Amino acid sequence: MAAIELEGLTKDYGEVLANDDVTFEVEAGEIFGYLGPNGAGKTTTIRTLLGFISPTAGTARLLGRDVTDESELLEAKRNLGYLPDNPAFDESATGREILDLHASIKGDERSDELLELFDPPLDREVREYSHGNVRKLGLVTTFMHDPDLVVLDEPTGGLDPLMQQRFAEFLRAERDRGVTVFFSSHVLSEVRRLCDRVAIIRNGRLVAVEPVDALLDRSGKVVRLRAADPIPMAAVDLAGVHDLEGGRSEDADSATGDESEAAADAFTECTFTFTGDVNALLERLHEYRLLDLSIEEAPLEDVFMRFYGDGGGTESASALEPRAGERENAGTATEVTDDA
Numbered sequence: 001m002a003a004i005e006l007e008g009l010t011k012d013y014g015e016v017l018a019n020d021d022v023t024f025e026v027e028a029g030e031i032f033g034y035l036g037p038n039g040a041g042k043t044t045t046i047r048t049l050l051g052f053i054s055p056t057a058g059t060a061r062l063l064g065r066d067v068t069d070e071s072e073l074l075e076a077k078r079n080l081g082y083l084p085d086n087p088a089f090d091e092s093a094t095g096r097e098i099l100d101l102h103a104s105i106k107g108d109e110r111s112d113e114l115l116e117l118f119d120p121p122l123d124r125e126v127r128e129y130s131h132g133n134v135r136k137l138g139l140v141t142t143f144m145h146d147p148d149l150v151v152l153d154e155p156t157g158g159l160d161p162l163m164q165q166r167f168a169e170f171l172r173a174e175r176d177r178g179v180t181v182f183f184s185s186h187v188l189s190e191v192r193r194l195c196d197r198v199a200i201i202r203n204g205r206l207v208a209v210e211p212v213d214a215l216l217d218r219s220g221k222v223v224r225l226r227a228a229d230p231i232p233m234a235a236v237d238l239a240g241v242h243d244l245e246g247g248r249s250e251d252a253d254s255a256t257g258d259e260s261e262a263a264a265d266a267f268t269e270c271t272f273t274f275t276g277d278v279n280a281l282l283e284r285l286h287e288y289r290l291l292d293l294s295i296e297e298a299p300l301e302d303v304f305m306r307f308y309g310d311g312g313g314t315e316s317a318s319a320l321e322p323r324a325g326e327r328e329n330a331g332t333a334t335e336v337t338d339d340a
């Protein structure tokens with residue numbers, strides 16, 4: 001039995017079709033990322049799953065139970081942990097009082113262990129908490145009753161890098177002991193670190209459900225480099241180079257005569273998106289004296305622009321391919337030099 005089953009889920013707010021025929025399953029024991037830009041419809045799906053709002057059409061099942069049936073939903077929630085994007089704890093209560101309340105409602109199998117990991121300041125009132133401390137308290141309340149399934153809405157917002165790392169290790173360990181994790185995000189690096197599979201939603205429609213490796217292969221890297229001396233354009237005439245923007249630094253600009261002509265087909269600084277083999281790129285660049293080189297994940301918005309067009313989602317397999325023009329041009333010398 002899948003931990004989450006969505007079939008044709010639709011939520012129409014009148015002016016906005018926030019979820020439009022959304023269908024996918026989250027298998028028991030996987031970390032599943034629900035990805036999309038702001039306003040894509042992630043929270044709407046999560047709020048429907050939790051029974052906070054009713055679907056306009058379609059079905060949603062949590063741990064095999066229909067969430068539109070109140071008694072089935074209650075049953076499912078016994079084994080569910082939920083962290084909203086903005087946990088609304090009673091501001092006048094201390095962290096400890098909040099934990100006591102949650103323990104009395106859901107039970108407490110493991111708060112000691114969780115407090116050691118996340119360590120929110122329990123003796124302070126929540127109104128004095130920072131955003132990150134609210135999130136840490138939320139993580140303890142989400143996992144303290146040892147649920148089978150956790151639903152996390154943008155879980156790492158406000159956590160510092162050390163805490164994010166700790167959280168990532170914790171989630172992987174939870175997955176390894178059989179817990180199913182469903183979380184929403186618009187941060188690709190977070191998804192990369194954590195997820196087995198992802199669903200991507202855009203403008204309310206699902207555009208892909210796939211293993212995270214497939215998404216990352218598709219999304220590419222942003223490469224920025226700065227060289228001590230001009231690098232010929234031909235050096236980056238390589239499969240997988242897109243949207244190259246290059247130029248010469250001020251020093252190179254001051255060159256005159258023959259030097260200047262030779263530099264016209266060369267750059268000392270450039271930025272491009274790269275979907276090819278990074279080792280092949282590094283081999284090409286090996287012979288040049290680089291002052292700076294960064295290879296970073298493409299921002300999620302760029303991934304959407306590049307691979308899903310700007311006309312919203314589509315359920316067809318073609319949505320998973322680069323747009324036609326990009327596919328034809330990808331990696332050719334023409335594209336590299338024309339775009340530069």
Ligand SMILES: Nc1ncnc2c1ncn2[C@@H]1O[C@H](COP(=O)(O)OP(=O)(O)OP(=O)(O)O)[C@@H](O)[C@H]1O
Nearest residue numbers: 013016018036037038039040041042043044045186
């Ligand atoms: N109660 C509501 N009434 C009307 N429209 C709504 C309501 N809640 C959400 N929407 C709209 O539905 C769309 C999807 O919103 P949703 O909050 O589900 O997106 P999201 O992917 O979670 O975004 P974010 O990453 O910014 O939190 C948006 O256009 C939003 O403005």
